[in-house]
Amino acid sequence: MTCCKCEELGWNDPQPVVYTDPEDGNEYCLFHAPAEHKGMSVDVFNAQVSERIQAVIDLENEKALCDLSGAIFPGDICFESGSALPNISFEKARFEGHAVFDKACFGKIAMFVEASFGGRAAFYQASFGEYALFDEASFRGGAFFSEASFKGNAYFGRARFCGGAYFDETHLVRVVFFNGASFEGNASFSKASFGGNTSFHEASFMGNADFSSAQFNGPIRFHSIITDDSILRLAYCTVPPSAMTFENCDPTCLDLVDQRDLTHIHFINSSWEKNGRIKACTEDDPGRLQSTRDFYQRMKAKYKAENNEYEASKWHVAEKEAQLKLLGQATKPIRQALKEVGQGAAIKDAWKACRLERNCLSVKTFFAALVMWLSPFFNAAAERLTFRALWLYKYSSGYGEKPFHALFWLAVLVLLPALPVLFPGSMLYYLPLMREYPGSDVCVVTRFLIVIWQLLITAQAALFAFALRNRFRR
Structure with a gap:
């Protein structure tokens, strides 16, 4: 009799049975037996795992695969720092304790598809070959890939990071997919290097994500990501001409205040406007209000360089709103x-x-x-x-962007002199370019009021013309 899991997972060398489930009669080998029914200590079990891996290494065959799919690791397992591993499969494996692969050198294939890490999963400075497969893997105790090197493609599709996900200074040379991945804690990609296509299609961020000083050498897409009030911070990143694209997203979750180069960052079906105007997530932070204002200026300049006056207009309003807040505080x-x-x-x-x-x-x-x-x-x-x-500029013409607003106040200024209680003399006295002049019986105060009112109407007419020109230019 052989292990039911060995048969189910297609092991080439089915292992002898060490445990039989009394309820359903299923038989399990040493590697697939439940953690509490191994019949040996954690250290002895880990030694058996090492022997199985070493047996594949001794074959000296680059195509040989060490199959540990479905294996249940009852406690902590720590691979020797710098150890060379063959092609290996931990597909559907379950690590009950910590799994430490620090500085490990994997072969061409490292398969962790549907693997479950109950404790800390540490891959610090680990080196991966052509394929690193973590699709649908579950990291319940934190995933640490800092300074790891992925020389080939890396797949984390629908992976679940229940704790933190740390990819600081990680080198991802080729394709990287986090499609459908779930980051339930904070995620850090600080100073990470992305060499090829990178995709976060339908990824969900329930904690904050930090991409500070990350270097992107290929196109990167954030498509239909879910943020749940989390903040994605991009600061001092290198973005190539192939571009970084946010599509069908809520960009108000982005902290781009310290991202100096915005030229190749594009937004498709992703509106910044909320409640009638653009407002970044950092605007309500008094300590970062000036930086936010500067960010609005850079975004306005970006769209002007692209001859997109419609978007430039929105960022102009956002810039002035931030400037008004800044002046109010300072x-x-x-x-x-x-x-x-x-x-x-x-x-x-x-x-x-x-x-x-x-x-x-x-x-x-x-x-x-x-x-x-x-x-x-x-x-x-x-x-x-x-x-x-600036306050008057806002309410008189919407910062030169609302012609109907400006027209309303122009009409008010023109019609108010029709009230003789407030404005003595003829209404035409107060309108510029009219040939009605006040007589000698008009006092100095009234003459002064006439001059001031004519200046106000002239200024408001200029604001209306300016706003109307901006509207047609958009």
Whole structure:
């Protein structure tokens, strides 16, 4: 009698039975017997595994495959650092404890399809050959592939990373597929190198993912990814002309604030607009608001370079909104500035120096100190004026992007003088380019109001024309 699992999985050398299930009568060999029915310690079992691997190595046949498919590893197993492994199959294997393959050198084929790792799966600085197959593998205790080298194709289709997934400084030379993979914890691809086609089609990120300083030498696609409020951070990445594409995604989950080169990053059927305008995930972070504003500027420049004025318009609005927030946070209240001026001691020191020396240098020192003493007030006033001007720009024309908005306020400015209670004299006095001039009986205050109102109408008309031009240009 032979092991039922050996027959099911097609082992070339079915193993003798060591355990029979009393309930269903199925018979299992040493490798496939349940963890609690091996009949030996973990160390002895691991020694049996090593003997099986060594037997294949001794064949000195590059095509020979060490078959450990379906094997159940009852405890921790640690392969010697730097050990050379043949072509090997751990398909549907189950690792109950930690599995350590640090610095292992796999043959042409390393198959972990549907393998289950109950503890930590460590492949630190491991080297893989032509094929590394982890499709539908389950990593419950964290997957560590940092500084590993995949010389051929790497497949992680529908793999499940329940703990963290770490691919820091990993070299992936050829095709890499994470299609349908599930990252339930944080994932890190920091400083990883991708040499060929890379795909995250329908991958789900339930934790944050970090691609900082990653280098992409081939096309990379994020198609229909699921993020669940997670953040994907791309910073200082190298993206080739073959491009990085986000398709059918929610790009608001992306942190691209520190990604300097945006030229080859494209968005297809992936709208940044939420609630009427673009808003990146970093905008609400006060410490990163200025960086977010700069990111909006780079995105606007990107679309202008592509002659995509429609998208450039959206990023222009986002940039101005961030600038308005930034000014609102950074602008010092006038009252606080006056308080600082009132507490300043520089003017007193300058006055003392002026009285002591009474020469030109002391006068210069006095005026220099005076300017320095009043500078907090002048700076606060300038910032407040800039804030108010930008605020008016927003509500009068939508930052030069909403012609109907601008037309509405232009109509209001034109029609308001029809109210004699608020505007004395003829309505035509307040409209520019009219030949109606106020008579000598009109007071100075009214004349001043007329001039100001004509300037306001002229400015609003210019904003309307500007916004209308922008709308037709889009």
